[in-house]
Amino acid sequence: MTTDRKDLATALAASLKAIDDDYTEEMRELRALFEEARQEAEKDEPNGQKLKALLSDANEMARTFATLDPAWQAVQRVARLFGIL
Numbered sequence: 001m002t003t004d005r006k007d008l009a010t011a012l013a014a015s016l017k018a019i020d021d022d023y024t025e026e027m028r029e030l031r032a033l034f035e036e037a038r039q040e041a042e043k044d045e046p047n048g049q050k051l052k053a054l055l056s057d058a059n060e061m062a063r064t065f066a067t068l069d070p071a072w073q074a075v076q077r078v079a080r081l082f083g084i085l
Contacts, residue, residue, distance in 0.1 A: 005041050012038035033058040
């Protein structure tokens with residue numbers, strides 16, 4: 001495995017741990033993309049197109065979560081206020 005792929009696999013593993021520690025339910029799909037990308041990056045001959053597509057999808061999903069997270073936090077606060085959560 002080349003150094004770049006090893007670094008990518010290490011970064012993806014760190015991202016998986018961060019998601020597991022902080023966002024188990026909300027980021028389940030993003031975690032699945034990172035896991036698949038990590039597995040692909042660790043292969044002796046990874047499919048570059050598949051890896052780029054997985055990381056592109058993960059990037060878009062992360063941007064969406066980052067945009068929606070403040071709104072989701074507000075909804076959760078209101079729901080707790082009314083005893084729904």
